[in-house]
Amino acid sequence: MYIGLDLGTSGLKAILINEAQEIVAEANAPLTNERPHDGWSEQSPESWLAACDAVMGELGAKADLSGVAGIGLSGQMHGATLLDKDDKVLRPCILWNDTRSHKEAAALDADPRFRAVTGNIVFPGFTAPKLAWVKNNEPEIFDRVAKVLLPKDYLRLYLTGNYVGEMSDSAGTAWFDTGARDWSDELLAATDLSRDHMPELVEGSEASGQLRAELAGKWGVPASCVIAGGGGDNAASAIGVGVVKAGQAFVSLGTSGVLFAANDGYQPDAGTAVHTFCHSLPDTWHQMGVILAATDALNWYGRFVGKGAAELTGALGGLQAPSKTRFLPYLGGERTPLNDAAIRGSFVGLEHATDTAAGTRAVLEGVTFAIKDCAEALAATGTRIERLLAVGGGSNSDYWCEAIATALDCPVDLPVAGDFGGAFGAARLGQMAATGGGVELAASPKTEKTIDPNTDLTAAFSDGFARYKDAQRAIKGLT
Template sequence: MYLGLDLGTSGLKGVLIDADQRIVAEATAPLTVSRPRDGWSEQSPADWIAAAEAVLRALPEAARAATEAIGLSGQMHGAVLLDRSDNVLRPCILWNDTRAHREAAELDADPAFRRISGNIVFPGFTAPKLLWLRRHEPALFTQVARVLLPKDYLRLWLTGEHVAEMSDASGTSWLDTGARDWSEALLAATGLDRTAMPRLVEGVAVSGRLRPELARRFGLRPGAVVAGGAGDNAAAAIGLGVVKAGQGFVSLGTSGVLFAANDRYRPDPATAVHSFCHALPGKWHQMGVILAATDALNWFARLAGSEPAALAEALGTLKAPGKTRFLPFLGGERTPLNDAAIRGAFIGLDHATDREAATRAVLEGVTFAIRDCRDALYATGSRIDRLLATGGGAKSDYWLAALATALGTPVARPAAGDYGAAFGAARLAFMAATGAGAEIATPPTIARTFEPVAALTEAFDAGHARYRAAATAIRGLT
């Protein structure tokens, strides 16, 4: 058996697969986010350990005993700060925390960061968080002996090893993404050096072995291999079989992601596209990222006093975008705006705007934000021939039809099953334990493909133009 653990923002999920890559068991444990101030987003690493313990206990005893390897995936960019005894110094500052926007702009103004990391220094990335800490919590900063990413704190608990891997490290602003190594120059700019960084491995490499006391406590196989793993989106790509140039997926989760696999390194920071290492050696990927996808629908559902799925299901067949527009910038935006201060809005409300019209506007707003990501990604020279859809929003026929039409690209929904980050992490565990290569990362069976609706292409082009105009206008008001 091969176990994948995915540390998400809202929960930790475990998936067990067998040697034929069939899912034999899964379990989840919920997590909550603390927002002590506007723009802040934190979690306690102790809660992650408690969630991991709950997931392990929930898996079948026989399957646990047969687990040969564990793979890890998880939310990126978080700053887990440890002292010399590996004690956690403060709550983890998460990926969607924007407190360090001034520090991010300062680091980004140094040409070395874009040149070496291949990316804009976004407020949610790890490096500006440490610069913020150095200035606002200086006594705490002096105690920092090691900085880990969220999933790698789970690895420390599992193995006792301080290790990161290339895909997750790419989102710190400290990695020389082309060379796949830490940059001494970028670390020094935030008051750190290589001694504060975990050892780097590839996602398919063995990063350590399960500690004997955990094997005994949870009935796991002693000495089980722990793979390097991947950041959540790279792990999802392994689960979906998106490993070659031209392959891509769109994720409609809490955030929204347009992911394209690349056979070579294609940095273009000016586009605000993320250019990261993939979980496989010698591979890279690009992503356009928006901060609110299903998060936007969930927000509106709470406002409307309904369930998100019920709102989406009530829409019926795809319609042309209406007058009402929605800008999904509930907590700032990344691609292509790179604006931590921008906030969302409904525009074009009138007496005829009802719940259905507002729901359509929310789905269209997220769709048009992803189209902006597509345009930015294509400006780098990448192309996507076909998209797989993943995440909770992918259950909506209306949303996938809108995406296919707005992007001019077929969007395929996999057949029933879990092909997400936890499954990808389990595949990486299999690769680390057996030496198998990328050939096992096969695409899933497709349940339905949504083709662009030709009769609505012009209407969606016009809707996107109105969205862009509104997004430009709102930047002057926030």
């Protein structure tokens, strides 16, 4: 059996699977984060360890863990966990959604070496600018830093006693040579750090160490249990849904929206807000477009009209041509392709005939066109998407999925009911590390149904996207 641990911002989730990858048991432990100042977002690394003990205890109460051979890790990316020479945590972890280091990020991004080596824009959420901020604002802490670990890799230190990271998560630090799959000594030096401050590296499907004997005895897990390298949250989710080869992709309609495509080679476009990172399997990479408000935008609209998301989408009937009313879903800025934290959303073209249903369609269309923006950004780098797997709460709306299929001219597959997220992908990586298996252990889930593009509305959605881009250009001129 195999365990996947997914360390998210709001909680740690654990899944236990058997050899056939059937879920045997699940457990969750909540986490909280603090926002002591505007733009700050921090979390206590010690709370992750307590959450790990809690979920492992809960799994052990539900199932016999004596046959667990591997544990895989998934987690929130980019967080800066700072340790001194005695492994003492020096300050709360600065999380992925913390924007305090925007000035430091801009300064690093102005150095052409960072985009050239990493293949990515340096975003404020990445790890390197966080350390630059600490150096500028907390120099006494910076001087004591012995190791910088990403969140799941601090959890790994607890599990194994080893300082180890893996490629997919490390690629989001802005210190990584993404093509070479290794730390960049040049970029580390540019932030007054060195390779000694970083963990060793393994591939996500490789073993990073064995479970510490103390924990094995405490949890009833064999001491021979290996801990896989694992993956960043989206890369691990991709392992969970079987998106591991070029041409495969998934769209996640959660609070935010993610368009994730696997690549067989490294093909960055550092001039855009497309993320180009290593995947969790050897010699594979992935690209990601991210929009910051997907179902979050629909829930926001629902609060105005006093209806829930399911009620709003369930009342729409069949797919219609995009309405005159346009919605730009930039409620808290936008990542791909705009890279603009200051831009804000708007409704355009409101009229007397705009009722609740028309507003709902406009919101769904706005998010759909933002995803098409991501698809076009990925296509500009040569990434091809032949079909999409839809996951997340928004995928429960056939209307929304048909809109995406039509706008992107791409079939959308809906998987059978089940959990195919980061914890499941991490468990699969744990199985790979324990057995020596590879991509064959990352099969796609069975498809419940496929939603094809509505060819009768292809031209209408093309026109709708053009109107969306017009509105986007107009609002960009105001920010």
